[in-house]
Amino acid sequence: MTEAGNKDESFSDRLKNVEARIHAACKRAGRARDDVNLVAVSKGHGPERIREAANAGIIFLGESKVQEARAKIPESPGHLRWHLVGHLQTNKVKFAVHLFEAIHSVDSLKLLNAVNQGAEVAGVTMQLFLEVNVSGEVSKFGLTPEQVPELLEASTRLMHVDLVGLMTIPPFTEDPEKARPHFQRLRALRDQWRADTGIPLDELSMGMSHDLEVAIEEGATWVRVGTDLFGTR
Numbered sequence: 001m002t003e004a005g006n007k008d009e010s011f012s013d014r015l016k017n018v019e020a021r022i023h024a025a026c027k028r029a030g031r032a033r034d035d036v037n038l039v040a041v042s043k044g045h046g047p048e049r050i051r052e053a054a055n056a057g058i059i060f061l062g063e064s065k066v067q068e069a070r071a072k073i074p075e076s077p078g079h080l081r082w083h084l085v086g087h088l089q090t091n092k093v094k095f096a097v098h099l100f101e102a103i104h105s106v107d108s109l110k111l112l113n114a115v116n117q118g119a120e121v122a123g124v125t126m127q128l129f130l131e132v133n134v135s136g137e138v139s140k141f142g143l144t145p146e147q148v149p150e151l152l153e154a155s156t157r158l159m160h161v162d163l164v165g166l167m168t169i170p171p172f173t174e175d176p177e178k179a180r181p182h183f184q185r186l187r188a189l190r191d192q193w194r195a196d197t198g199i200p201l202d203e204l205s206m207g208m209s210h211d212l213e214v215a216i217e218e219g220a221t222w223v224r225v226g227t228d229l230f231g232t233r
């Protein structure tokens with residue numbers, strides 16, 4: 001399924017392949033292709049590869065580290081829209097609010113408040129996803145489901161962030177089917193929190209190179225794809 005090993009393939013060949021997979025998954029799930037946004041995760045790849053991605057029609061780029069993004073974004077085409085998908089330390093928020101339009105990885109109340117404050121100073125509104133650790137795996141960032149209601153509550157009083165949805169990273173397994181219960185759980189939690197709070201939480205950021213089909217079948221509105229677009233890091 002993944003063609004990451006093939007170094008001769010161009011970005012646009014890889015994109016065609018990923019697009020075909022997204023289309024097929026949308027079709028199986030009875031969803032419109034437009035319901036699913038693709039973030040091309042460019043971590044580990046330089047400005048030249050990012051230009052290839054832009055030339056192939058990619059709009060949303062993802063980075064996992066602020067430091068790396070600070071070096072690359074100024075060298076990249078100006079129309080690209082950048083999403084932070086990796087863990088953010090509060091001391092980097094002041095940079096992140098200028099670099100990114102969205103953060104997929106908000107994992108504490110402290111960070112939520114810091115981003116709101118940073119966004120106010122920068123004069124922007126940040127789109128935020130709460131990262132939820134639905135599997136209970138210890139080594140991961142992310143909020144436990146029990147921690148989430150407090151952040152939902154707080155977000156209603158924060159004027160410089162727009163809490164658009166939830167994100168999760170399931171434990172890695174060879175078999176993408178094993179990720180399905182985690183994606184189902186995130187969606188069920190979303191439905192419950194939406195009913196409890198009235199916050200729409202329309203966006204579900206879930207699915208990466210190897211499990212994007214399963215994620216789309218379970219309701220993903222953002223898939224974050226690195227390896228299968230850019231090749232191995």
Ligand SMILES: *Cc1c(COP(=O)(O)O)cnc(C)c1O
Nearest residue numbers: 041064085208209224225226227
């Ligand atoms: C690296 C990364 C991705 C992309 O992963 P691939 O398996 O290379 O597609 C997606 N989301 C996050 C949070 C990442 O750090």
